[in-house]
Amino acid sequence: MEKIYKSFGANNVLTEVNFSLGAGEICALLGENGAGKSTLMNILGGVLPADSGKIVIDGEEKHFLNPVDSLDAGIGFIHQELNLINDLSIYENMFITHLPKKGAFLDAKFMQNKTAELFERMNIELDPCTMVRDLDASYKQIVEIGRALLQEASIIIMDEPTTSLTEPEIERVFAMMRTLKEQGVSIIFISHKLNEVMAICDRYTVLRDGNMVAEGLVKDTDPMKLAAHMVGHEVSNDVLKHEATIGDVVLELDKLSDGKNFQNISLSVRAGEILGVTGLLGDGRSELFQAVFGAAGSKYSGRILMDGKEIHPSNTHQALDNGIAYLPRNRKENAIIKDMSILDNGSIVMLSKLKKGLFIDFAKQEQLFGQQGEELRIKMGSQYDLITSLSGGNQQKVVLAKWLMSGPKLLILDNPTQGVDVGAKEEIYHIIHRLAAEGVAVIVLSSEAQEIIRICDRTLVLFHGKQVGELVGEEMTETSIMYLATGGNQNESES
Amino acid sequence: MKSKLVKTDIIGWFKDKWAHSPMFSTLLALLVMILVQSVVMTNVAGSFGGMFGKMGMAWLNILRNNTYAGIIALGMCFIIISGGIDLSVGSMLCALGAMLMYLLDEMNGPLAAMGLVGAPAYAVAIVLIIIAGAIMGLINGVLISYGKLPPFIATLGTMKIFRSVTQQLTKTFNPAVPKGFKLIASAKIGGQVILPIIYWVLIVIAMHIIFKKTALGRQTIAIGSNERAAKLSGINVAKVKCKIYALTGVMVAFASIIYLARIGSMDFANAGSGYEMDAIAAVIVGGTAMSGGRGSLVGAFVGMLIMGVMNNILNSVGVPTFLCDAIKGAIIIFAVMLQKKDNV
Numbered sequence: 001m002e003k004i005y006k007s008f009g010a011n012n013v014l015t016e017v018n019f020s021l022g023a024g025e026i027c028a029l030l031g032e033n034g035a036g037k038s039t040l041m042n043i044l045g046g047v048l049p050a051d052s053g054k055i056v057i058d059g060e061e062k063h064f065l066n067p068v069d070s071l072d073a074g075i076g077f078i079h080q081e082l083n084l085i086n087d088l089s090i091y092e093n094m095f096i097t098h099l100p101k102k103g104a105f106l107d108a109k110f111m112q113n114k115t116a117e118l119f120e121r122m123n124i125e126l127d128p129c130t131m132v133r134d135l136d137a138s139y140k141q142i143v144e145i146g147r148a149l150l151q152e153a154s155i156i157i158m159d160e161p162t163t164s165l166t167e168p169e170i171e172r173v174f175a176m177m178r179t180l181k182e183q184g185v186s187i188i189f190i191s192h193k194l195n196e197v198m199a200i201c202d203r204y205t206v207l208r209d210g211n212m213v214a215e216g217l218v219k220d221t222d223p224m225k226l227a228a229h230m231v232g233h234e235v236s237n238d239v240l241k242h243e244a245t246i247g248d249v250v251l252e253l254d255k256l257s258d259g260k261n262f263q264n265i266s267l268s269v270r271a272g273e274i275l276g277v278t279g280l281l282g283d284g285r286s287e288l289f290q291a292v293f294g295a296a297g298s299k300y301s302g303r304i305l306m307d308g309k310e311i312h313p314s315n316t317h318q319a320l321d322n323g324i325a326y327l328p329r330n331r332k333e334n335a336i337i338k339d340m341s342i343l344d345n346g347s348i349v350m351l352s353k354l355k356k357g358l359f360i361d362f363a364k365q366e367q368l369f370g371q372q373g374e375e376l377r378i379k380m381g382s383q384y385d386l387i388t389s390l391s392g393g394n395q396q397k398v399v400l401a402k403w404l405m406s407g408p409k410l411l412i413l414d415n416p417t418q419g420v421d422v423g424a425k426e427e428i429y430h431i432i433h434r435l436a437a438e439g440v441a442v443i444v445l446s447s448e449a450q451e452i453i454r455i456c457d458r459t460l461v462l463f464h465g466k467q468v469g470e471l472v473g474e475e476m477t478e479t480s481i482m483y484l485a486t487g488g489n490q491n492e493s494e495s
Numbered sequence: 496m497k498s499k500l501v502k503t504d505i506i507g508w509f510k511d512k513w514a515h516s517p518m519f520s521t522l523l524a525l526l527v528m529i530l531v532q533s534v535v536m537t538n539v540a541g542s543f544g545g546m547f548g549k550m551g552m553a554w555l556n557i558l559r560n561n562t563y564a565g566i567i568a569l570g571m572c573f574i575i576i577s578g579g580i581d582l583s584v585g586s587m588l589c590a591l592g593a594m595l596m597y598l599l600d601e602m603n604g605p606l607a608a609m610g611l612v613g614a615p616a617y618a619v620a621i622v623l624i625i626i627a628g629a630i631m632g633l634i635n636g637v638l639i640s641y642g643k644l645p646p647f648i649a650t651l652g653t654m655k656i657f658r659s660v661t662q663q664l665t666k667t668f669n670p671a672v673p674k675g676f677k678l679i680a681s682a683k684i685g686g687q688v689i690l691p692i693i694y695w696v697l698i699v700i701a702m703h704i705i706f707k708k709t710a711l712g713r714q715t716i717a718i719g720s721n722e723r724a725a726k727l728s729g730i731n732v733a734k735v736k737c738k739i740y741a742l743t744g745v746m747v748a749f750a751s752i753i754y755l756a757r758i759g760s761m762d763f764a765n766a767g768s769g770y771e772m773d774a775i776a777a778v779i780v781g782g783t784a785m786s787g788g789r790g791s792l793v794g795a796f797v798g799m800l801i802m803g804v805m806n807n808i809l810n811s812v813g814v815p816t817f818l819c820d821a822i823k824g825a826i827i828i829f830a831v832m833l834q835k836k837d838n839v
Contacts, residue, residue, distance in 0.1 A: 293727075295726060295727060315731060315733075316726055316727060316728075316729045316730070316731075317729045317730065317731040319729060320729040326727065328724075328727045333721075333723060333724070334723055334724055334727050335724050335727065335728075336721065336724060337716070337717045337720045337721045337724050337725065337728075337788075338720055338721065338788070339716055339719075339720040339788035339789050340713070340716055340717065340720065344713055344716075344717075348713065348714075348717055348725075348728045348730070349728050349729050351710040351713050351714065352710045352714070352730075354710075355710070358708075358709060359704075359708040359709055360708060360709060360710055360713070402728060406729075
């Protein structure tokens with residue numbers, strides 16, 4: 001049996017947190033961003049030292065100085081960003097920390113056999129010689145789990161494993177988790193998605209502001225209660241109504257294609273309207289709107305009309321001049337400039353226009369950003385601190401602020417609540433509605449049906465780059481969206 | 496009790512600065528170098544009093560000898576912060592020097608043929624050379640941002656082209672540089688040649704202001720730190736890169752003008768060769784991250800001084816010339832190892 005106990009004081013990132021995990025148990029670790037989940041797991045994974053408290057595994061007290069110690073104690077940490085080398089095969093990745101040799105050369109046979117054996121045990125069919133590059137995200141996740149198992153991990157920490165996966169892929173990872181559980185492996189599952197927690201976990205522990213606020217069996221609770229524990233108050237799941245006068249058509253797309261990711265997309269969106277665009281991974285929605293934003297160069301055919309005038313965006317700065325703003329997905333890779341301050345990040349879009357002679361008008365910059373910061377209620381220490389000092393939700397608000405500062409007519413939001421906690425999510429929804437009420441045309445791209453239903457007036461559903469349906473108001477349900485997004489009506493028309 | 500408190504505060508302040516300010520460790524390194532240098536100079540002079548005169552002369556030489564690569568390093572610093580590199584600066588200096596000599600030639604030059612001589616001719620030549628430098632830099636910028644070449648490859652190519660074309664065209668070319676023009680850098684003030692130093696310091700200040708106060712500076716950091724995010728923030732990345740490389744071309748033009756005015760002639764096979772590495776070394780020793788996104792223009796200046804003082808110390812203690820480079824190499828490696836401390 002394993003029992004982990006820890007407590008610490010210090011700068012209140014974690015205060016006397018206890019956490020325990022039984023063999024063959026899947027335990028959810030829940031909490032908003034900044035609640036201390038990652039810190040806690042980094043301590044367990046040997047990445048960070050604890051200030052006080054102890055870790056007990058199998059009745060034995062352990063001291064981890066680095067990730068290797070933790071691994072030796074049987075703890076496998078699967079980080080949100082996968083640590084696989086794309087240009088090597090699966091079996092080479094499996095043994096990357098300790099490549100077995102036969103004489104001077106690598107013992108490929110041995111590695112392949114071992115990997116195949118392991119896959120058999122994990123109950124999956126995968127050729128060990130496949131290049132990791134060719135795997136989809138769920139199999140990459142599975143390869144990482146396999147690597148941990150190969151190192152005889154009995155506890156696996158999974159940090160938000162499903163954020164970049166599609167529904168069937170998530171199912172595949174879950175099936176894997178159940179198999180492991182039967183074999184006595186314990187799993188700590190960190191996630192923001194409560195329905196997943198309900199589906200896969202046995203127990204839960206909720207952290208808030210570094211304190212453990214709740215724990216118990218999953219079967220005794222429901223998502224509403226869990227969400228309430230996470231934010232500290234009740235959250236609603238109701239459809240958010242918004243009052244806005246619908247104005248003229250702002251953006252119109254006419255048979256837009258790039259020959260690869262999206263085909264023949266036609267749509268229009270009016271001022272004050274919130275249009276959802278959804279689908280599963282590979283539906284091409286990001287590529288479509290990156291083309292509209294000019295980030296894809298001029299590799300597209302069809303017409304893009306802003307305010308009834310045809311435009312040919314081929315570079316992102318043209319979008320700015322046309323009143324188009326785009327908040328990209330994957331904040332860390334696409335939106336955050338980690339070496340710059342909050343203020344600079346939040347005003348980067350307008351920097352070249354905020355001029356006083358040759359120089360940046362710093363007073364104006366601070367004033368404009370300060371205004372946005374107040375309206376979006378960005379929680380920050382000093383605006384001169386690095387952007388990375390903020391929590392995910394606040395970083396996202398800064399990214400939003402930089403575009404709102406340009407006063408856009410059309411705001412495209414690609415996965416606006418990715419990696420954002422429940423509380424900040426609600427705030428972002430309200431901001432979106434406020435903007436629509438101010439007459440901005442908003443397009444929300446999301447793979448979360450819930451999100452689309454809650455905030456959008458209508459939604460387009462894409463399937464493999466094709467427009468497969470449009471749902472308005474009450475027609476939008478999780479079932480109807482999923483039906484279209486999985487190509488439901490496509491199959492019908494073919495048969 | 497009170498003194499103890501002050502003490503711990505100083506240590507804490509020191510630790511904090513050491514961990515968070517690259518500029519602090521760079522300046523500290525320079526300070527240590529100067530202390531070592533003063534000990535060495537005391538030894539050489541034979542007395543403590545004699546040290547000051549020796550130090551003064553040594554510093555005049557350090558500053559004068561590193562002016563050219565030092566000015567180039569300022570442009571290089573911009574480029575490295577943007578995540579790029581420019582290997583062509585040395586050859587560019589040589590090419591621009593040849594053009595300048597051609598323009599200034601009072602026997603067969605184009606300006607002389609138009610009847611322009613003396614100060615007006617120098618002014619026109621200088622303006623033309625600055626424009627030429629910007630264009631040569633722009634060629635690098637265009638190859639990199641529109642030709643989508645890695646900066647290392649693009650500038651390796653232009654480095655070869657600039658030098659080889661210059662050498663071919665100057666096979667039978669060796670005009671004299673007018674005496675008047677040489678005054679631009681060689682005129683003595685207070686009995687010493689200090690004009691190059693003054694130019695260098697002024698350019699450091701100007702470049703520092705450009706980096707800190709203009710949109711170009713911020714855009715440079717943004718591109719070096721996260722090019723994709725910069726692009727998705729509506730920054731015209733290609734145009735900004737072109738500007739940065741053109742700016743470096745202008746720096747090379749300045750260096751070339753001062754070089755010719757000071758030395759009065761140019762050996763086209765060797766002039767400027769190795770400056771790209773000296774400039775890169777100064778930038779790195781000055782605390783700028785090779786990976787882009789972080790750096791300091793003043794740091795590049797201090798980095799150049801550190802390399803210069805080092806050279807001076809090594810010469811003064813009689814280290815064989817060939818071994819000096821080995822020690823300098825070790826210093827560069829050491830400086831980068833120190834920088835690693837905060838990003839692991």
